[in-house]
Amino acid sequence: MTNPQGPQGNPGDILNWPMLKIKYRTDPAKLAAILPPGITPGKDPVVTITIYNFPVQNEPELGYVLNVAADYNGVAGDYTIALGIDQEAPLFLCQELWGQPKYPVTTHYYRLMDHIEAKVIHQGTTFIEFSGDVVETLPNPEDHDEHEWWIKCIRSVDMQPETYDFPPHVVDVHTEYGTAFLQELKGEVILRDSAWDPIASKLPMLEQISARLWTPVFKGRSITKAGQLDGKAYWPFADTISGTRWIGEGGAPKKG
Template sequence: MSSTEPQGIPGDNVNWPMLKIAYPTDPEKVGPLLPPGISPTEEPEARLTVYNFPVGNEPELGLVMNVTANYDGIEGEYSLGYAIDQEQAVYISREHWGQPKYLAQIRYFRLMNRVEAFVSHQSNTFLEYRGTVSGVDEPGEVTEVNEWWIKCSRSLTMQPNTYDYPPQVVRVYAKYRTAYQQALEGELTLRDSAWDPLAQSLPVCGQIEARLWWPEFLAREITLAGPLDEDGFWPFADTIGGSRFPGEMGGPKKS
C-alpha cells in the first residue's frame, strides 16, 4: 500500500469512494430543463455521482444528477435530482435548502478491482454502471464547485403564478482536494424512465469518463444567490416527485 492510498478504520463508511461519471450531452435537451435565469454552458456535460456517505450519522446511498450550467455569470452545475435511500433526509433537505432529494433504491459496491452501481425507482433500474479499475491518478488537485438548487413554495391557494415563497437560487459552494483517485474502464447504461428521465434528458453524446474519487473536504457553504423571475419559473415549479425534472401534478408529464 502506498502512502497516498486512503487510510482509516476498515469498513468505515467515511472511506467509501465516490463513483464520478461525466459525459457530454445534447444542448437541445438541456435548455428545456433550465428555468429562465440559469443558462446552459456552451458544451454541456452531465455529471453523475454515486456515493455511500454518512448523512445525519447514518449511511446514505445516493445518485446525484447534475448538468453544467451558469447563474449570474458563475460557472456551476444545476442539480436535477438526488436519488437516495434514506427517507429521513428527503423532506428536510428540500424544505431547508431546496435540495432535490427523493427516494430510490441504490446498489453500489466494489469487489477487488470491479465496481458496480445500480439505481432503481418505480420498479425500473434506470442507471447501471459496471467497470474495473484501470489506473491510479495523481492526488493533490484542488477543485471548486458551485451547485445550483432552487428553493420555492407555491401558494396554498393553488392560484397560477402565485407563491408563498418565490423561487430563489441556492448556491452550494464546495472546495475539495483529491486525496486519491482511480480511473475506471467500463460501461454506463441509461434506460428510459418516465419517473427518472435521465436517459431522455441528458443522453450520452460522447466519451464517458469514470473514476473512483476520495475527496478531502476543504470548504462548503450554502447561501441564497438571488431570485428567479416568478412568472418565468412557474412552468418549472411542477416537478416529478422531489426532483427538478419538469413534471405535471407531481408526476411525469402526460403529454
C-alpha cells in the same frame, strides 16, 4: 490496480468510500431545455452522475446526484436535477431548508477488488447502471471549488397560477474540495428511459467522457441565497416529478 497508498481506515468503515463520478456529453439543446429561465447552459454540455455511500446523521446514505453544467449570474457551476437517496430523515428537511431536489431511490454500489458495480432503481426501473474496473491510479489534482445551483420555492396555498408564498430563489452551494485519491475506470454506463427518471431521453449520452473513483477531502462549504428568479417565467418548472427538478404534473410524470 489496488494501491496500498490509498486512503486507509478501519475494516468496514464507510467514511472513506470513494464517489463514483461519471461524466458524459449530451445534446446541448436538450440540456438547455431543462434549465429554468435565469440559469444558462455551461460552456460544455456535460452531465455528471455521482454515486456514493456517505455517512449522513451517522448512518450510511446510499444515493446519487445528477448535475448538468450551468451558469448563474456569470458564475460557472452545475444545476442539480435530482438527488436520490435511501434515507427518509433528511429527505423533506433538505427540501424545506434549501430546495435540495431529494427523492427516494434504491442504490446498489460496491467495489470488489478492482471491480465496480453500481445501479440506481426507482419505480421499478433500473435507470442508471455502471459496471467497470480500475485501470489506473491518477495523480491528485489541485484543490478546486464547485458551485451547485438548487431552487427553493413554495407555490401559493391558494393554488392560483403564477403565485408563490416564497418565490423561486437560486441557492448557491459552494464547496471547496481537495483530493485524497483518484482512480480511472474502464466500464460501461447504461441509461434506461423511465417516465419517472427521464435521463436517457432528456439528457441522452452522446459521448462518455470519464468514469472515476474520487475520494474527496472536504475543505469548506457554504449554502446561500444567490438571487431570485422571475416567478412567471419559472412557473412551468415549478411542478416537478417527485422531489426532482424534472418537469412533471401533480408530482408525477406528465400524462400524454
